[in-house]
Amino acid sequence: MSECFTLKNFELYCGKTLSEAQIVYQTYGTLNDDRSNAILYPTSYGAQHSDIDWLIRPDGILDPTKYFVIIPNMFGNGLSTSPSNSDWGVFSHFDNVRAQKQLLEEVFQIDQLALIYGWSMGAQQAYHWGALYPEKVLRIAALCGTARTTDHNRIFLQSLRSALTADPAWNGTRFEAVPDRGFQAFARIYASWAASQAFYREKLYYPLGYTSLDDYLVRFWEASYRKRDPHNLLAMIQTWLDCDVSDNPIYQGDYQKALGAIQAKTLVMPATTDLYFTPEDCAAEAELLPNAEYHPIRSIWGHRAGNPYQSPDDEAFIRSHISTLLSH
Numbered sequence: 001m002s003e004c005f006t007l008k009n010f011e012l013y014c015g016k017t018l019s020e021a022q023i024v025y026q027t028y029g030t031l032n033d034d035r036s037n038a039i040l041y042p043t044s045y046g047a048q049h050s051d052i053d054w055l056i057r058p059d060g061i062l063d064p065t066k067y068f069v070i071i072p073n074m075f076g077n078g079l080s081t082s083p084s085n086s087d088w089g090v091f092s093h094f095d096n097v098r099a100q101k102q103l104l105e106e107v108f109q110i111d112q113l114a115l116i117y118g119w120s121m122g123a124q125q126a127y128h129w130g131a132l133y134p135e136k137v138l139r140i141a142a143l144c145g146t147a148r149t150t151d152h153n154r155i156f157l158q159s160l161r162s163a164l165t166a167d168p169a170w171n172g173t174r175f176e177a178v179p180d181r182g183f184q185a186f187a188r189i190y191a192s193w194a195a196s197q198a199f200y201r202e203k204l205y206y207p208l209g210y211t212s213l214d215d216y217l218v219r220f221w222e223a224s225y226r227k228r229d230p231h232n233l234l235a236m237i238q239t240w241l242d243c244d245v246s247d248n249p250i251y252q253g254d255y256q257k258a259l260g261a262i263q264a265k266t267l268v269m270p271a272t273t274d275l276y277f278t279p280e281d282c283a284a285e286a287e288l289l290p291n292a293e294y295h296p297i298r299s300i301w302g303h304r305a306g307n308p309y310q311s312p313d314d315e316a317f318i319r320s321h322i323s324t325l326l327s328h
Contacts, residue, residue, distance in 0.1 A: 002026045002049065002079070005103045013092045013248070023099055024079035025049070025072045028056045029064030031108060038108070039069045039115045040100065042125040044307070045236050046228055048079050052119070054309045061319045062117060067326075070108075072100045074125065076235035083231035091239050094248045097128045101136070112136050115326060116264075119143040119306040120276070121236070124243045130262035131245050137264040139325055143297075143318065144270055144306030146277050147245035147285055148255060153276055157241050159189055164230055175230050182230065187221035196273035198300035208310060259288040266292040267325050269318065271305035295321050 002024050010021035026049040031038060039062060043052060049071040055061040062069050073079040075091035083089035104110040116137055118126035123145025130137050131147075149157070167182030169175045195204075205216035225233065245251070246258035266289050270282035279296050286294040299305035299314045308314035 005107055007099055007102055010095075010099065012088075012090070013094045014090050016088060016090070018081065018086070018088060021075070021081045021099060023072050023075075023081075023103055025070055025103065026053065028053065028062075028069040028071075029067055031068040031110070035108070035110050036112070036114060037067045038104070038110045038113050039067045039117055040104070040113050040126075040129070041069055041071045041117045042096070042100070042122040043071065043074050043077055044118075044120040044122045045240060046077070046225060046233065048077055049073055052122075052307065055315070061315065061322050067114065070104070072096075072103060074121065074236075074239070075099070076232055076239060078229055078232045082229070083235050084229035089231060089235040089238075091235060092242055092247070093125050093128045093239060094132075096125055096239075097132055100125075100129075101133060112138060115139040115141060115322075117141045117143075117322070118145060120145050120303065121240055121243075123277075123306075124149075124240070124245075127245050127259075127262065130264045130266065131258040132248065132250065134261050134263040137262075140262070140264045140266040141322055141325060142266060142268050142282075144274050144277050144282075144303050146281050147243075147259060149241060149243045150278075150281055152278075154241055156189075156193055156276065157237050160186055161234060161237050163189055164233065179230055183222055183226050186233070187225055188217060190225070191217055191221045193275045194303045196275070196300045196302040198273065199302060202300065204300075256288055259285060260290060262289055263291060265325065265328065267321060268292050268294045269297055269306065269321065271297045271299050271302060271314075273300055274303045274305070276303050 005023045007021045011017045058065050074096045076082045116126040116129050123142035126140045126142050127147035130140050163185035164182040167179035169177040169179045210216035246255040251258040268286040270279040286292040297305045301311050305314045
């Protein structure tokens, strides 16, 4: 069962102070006596902990018989403080990471992490952790994510926001009803970017049990996002848009300095066909990290190669590299 950690008078980076902010989290495995086996696994866009914990198993990418894995749900995802359960909806990764640090210290007395494992927006949080608290992070696994959102990625995110808010249910501030047409457009934009052209050319949705491309778009993509409050989806888009590891009081916009401060042994793992976080963008960041190894996932699954619950080959590749990372 998930648990909830409450932060009193939590000051957000935007300047707003929340009298109470909450992080809902789930743990797996057992924390050892010297608290040296902790892995932090932040959530990705639209995901809650139950959506991403499939890889935590004895034969999985993260082994709960050896490690104590904590999944903190990021602000805006509908479990932790979000527009759907509070009167606020503007959050940054600076907020997420500071709140997570407080959770680790106050609830678990964890002072240093063996690993931060993050995919997509989880990788963004991992980079923020490494820059903000370099002495507290021994290893980072950044899968299909960058430390700063690129201009090309921003166009994608803006198109999602435009599609959702073009629905007639949007009154300029809030949705007054379920944005049916907005969800339909949103899901199709997302689907076109999340997997590669080769994925669709080879029609890999058929082996997954879908009867047509439209069936795949409706039953997988639309159904996934219709589970989420549209206000939360907008909040997480804004967090993603604003992602910049140097946008904080410590680095004050000096992006290279922020990346250069990350001391953790870092595994940079883009997918070769990712359209959000391209291998070229990830490789460029790896060059700025003092202790990075670059191992692209050679897959036609695109961005989804980094969360390969339907792709055993990609899972095996990631598991092998994570095992090597944790052994050093």
